[in-house]
Amino acid sequence: MRDVETTSPAQLRRVAVASAVGTTIEWYDYFIYSTAAALVFGSQFFSSLSPVSGTLAAFATLGVGFLARPVGGVLWGHFGDRLGRKGMLVASLLLMGFATVGVGLLPTYEQIGLAAPILLVVLRMLQGLSAGGEWGGAALMAVEHAPAGRRGRYGSFSQVGVPAGLILAQLAFVGVGAALTDEQFSSWGWRLPFLFSIVLVGVGLFVRLRIEESPVFRALRAEQARSRRPVIDVFRERPRELLLATLSFVANTAIGYVFLAYLLSYGTSVLKVPRTTMLVVVIVGSVSWLVFIVAGAVWSDRVGRTPVYRVGSWALVLWPVPFFWLIDTRATALMIVAVVVLTAGLGLSYGPQSALFAEMFEARFRYSGASFSYAMGAVLGGGFAPLIAVWLQASTGTSLSVSAYMVAVGLVSLAAVYAIREPGMMRE
Numbered sequence: 492m493r494d495v496e497t498t499s500p501a502q503l504r505r506v507a508v509a510s511a512v513g514t515t516i517e518w519y520d521y522f523i524y525s526t527a528a529a530l531v532f533g534s535q536f537f538s539s540l541s542p543v544s545g546t547l548a549a550f551a552t553l554g555v556g557f558l559a560r561p562v563g564g565v566l567w568g569h570f571g572d573r574l575g576r577k578g579m580l581v582a583s584l585l586l587m588g589f590a591t592v593g594v595g596l597l598p599t600y601e602q603i604g605l606a607a608p609i610l611l612v613v614l615r616m617l618q619g620l621s622a623g624g625e626w627g628g629a630a631l632m633a634v635e636h637a638p639a640g641r642r643g644r645y646g647s648f649s650q651v652g653v654p655a656g657l658i659l660a661q662l663a664f665v666g667v668g669a670a671l672t673d674e675q676f677s678s679w680g681w682r683l684p685f686l687f688s689i690v691l692v693g694v695g696l697f698v699r700l701r702i703e704e705s706p707v708f709r710a711l712r713a714e715q716a717r718s719r720r721p722v723i724d725v726f727r728e729r730p731r732e733l734l735l736a737t738l739s740f741v742a743n744t745a746i747g748y749v750f751l752a753y754l755l756s757y758g759t760s761v762l763k764v765p766r767t768t769m770l771v772v773v774i775v776g777s778v779s780w781l782v783f784i785v786a787g788a789v790w791s792d793r794v795g796r797t798p799v800y801r802v803g804s805w806a807l808v809l810w811p812v813p814f815f816w817l818i819d820t821r822a823t824a825l826m827i828v829a830v831v832v833l834t835a836g837l838g839l840s841y842g843p844q845s846a847l848f849a850e851m852f853e854a855r856f857r858y859s860g861a862s863f864s865y866a867m868g869a870v871l872g873g874g875f876a877p878l879i880a881v882w883l884q885a886s887t888g889t890s891l892s893v894s895a896y897m898v899a900v901g902l903v904s905l906a907a908v909y910a911i912r913e914p915g916m917m918r919e
Contacts, residue, residue: 502703503636507648509702510633513584514652515659516695517625520591521618522660522751523684528553529756530766531681535599536608543885546756550878552608552615553752557874559619564866565722567624568859572721576628576705576858581696583625588692590617595685627862630845635707640792646845647788654780657751661774663687665767707854721856722863732851733864735907739800740868742807742904743840746897748873750776750833753880754818761884762821772823776830783838791843796850797913799843804905806836811897815890850914872900
């Protein structure tokens with residue numbers, strides 16, 4: 492099979508940029524939905540319910556998108572292993588853009604009644620389908636082009652799209668909120684970040700259409716070594732890897748969504764902290780998350796994937812209780828300390844993921860294996876994490892119940908990470 496180190500330096504840079512830019516745009520689209528669900532969807536699409544019930548319903552629609560992600564992982568994975576990585580990246584970006592702009596144009600409950608939340612759920616499902624295959628394609632394009640000793644570093648370009656997209660989403664809401672009154676923001680201003688997506692999608696398509704197909708997939712195609720049934724083959728040949736990869740991601744995505752979706756709602760509605768202050772706290776945490784993703788990925792090229800994963804996973808088990816103690820002080824500086832330490836754990840357990848998942852599966856069904864594991868981990872962990880957090884806080888009246896939930900999911904992933912065998916060389 493062709494050696495991926497033959498990829499030219501110029502093409503490597505182009506792939507890295509395409510991976511980072513594309514996933515940033517994809518996750519910007521995904522996260523503005525999360526932010527809007529915390530801030531306005533309850534009043535816009537579930538106005539017939541009480542404020543708490545409206546927030547629960549809004550976060551439930553957030554979870555619906557996660558349920559669609561395994562379907563997207565199977566769909567994009569099959570065609571990514573059969574037809575190529577690049578085409579799936581373009582298709583997933585177009586679908587996400589369509590769904591996101593659709594949310595920005597969607598009439599409210601007061602305008603069209605029950606059809607509004609139904610259409611919201613449909614568009615959220617389309618976002619989930621897109622996200623189910625986006626990560627796998629972006630990660631594999633970066634890792635399969637990368638030199639053997641730098642797969643973690645190049646794989647991190649797909650990982651930084653998550654915090655970068657979150658930062659962009661929060662900045663969009665901060666900017667719109669600062670430019671408009673609260674009434675204007677609630678009435679129509681919240682739509683602007685969704686409509687802005689059409690510009691970003693255009694940029695992403697321009698970048699992604701200029702990259703070459705993965706050299707690993709080109710070699711598979713030239714040697715006629717592609718799997719005819721990649722999803723079935725990966726389940727038959729690598730069930731242990733599928734299970735462990737899935738469980739290793741549960742804590743990262745659950746705790747990640749407590750941070751990026753629930754924290755904003757909790758701070759503004761329960762602690763009564765100003766919205767702008769909470770957005771700034773989330774942005775600072777997102778920057779920290781991005782830095783630790785890159786640090787963890789580079790570190791994994793030196794010491795291996797699983798040692799770095801273990802450090803991050805331990806942090807996600809040990810920090811949730813101090814995290815909410817500090818958040819509950821309402822002091823901005825202490826809240827920033829809370830999110831920086833939390834996102835250090837998130838970054839170290841996310842940065843090496845692209846390289847690890849790619850190295851766990853053979854090239855002929857790698858897209859299917861990596862995408863399905865990532866999507867299922869997201870469903871089991873992050874799918875309903877904000878909803879669970881809202882329910883726990885409302886039922887018990889204390890944030891310690893949310894901390895206990897975070898510790899529980901952290902222990903699940905910690906056990907899985909210790910059970911993963913260090914892949915070493917990428918399977919071909």
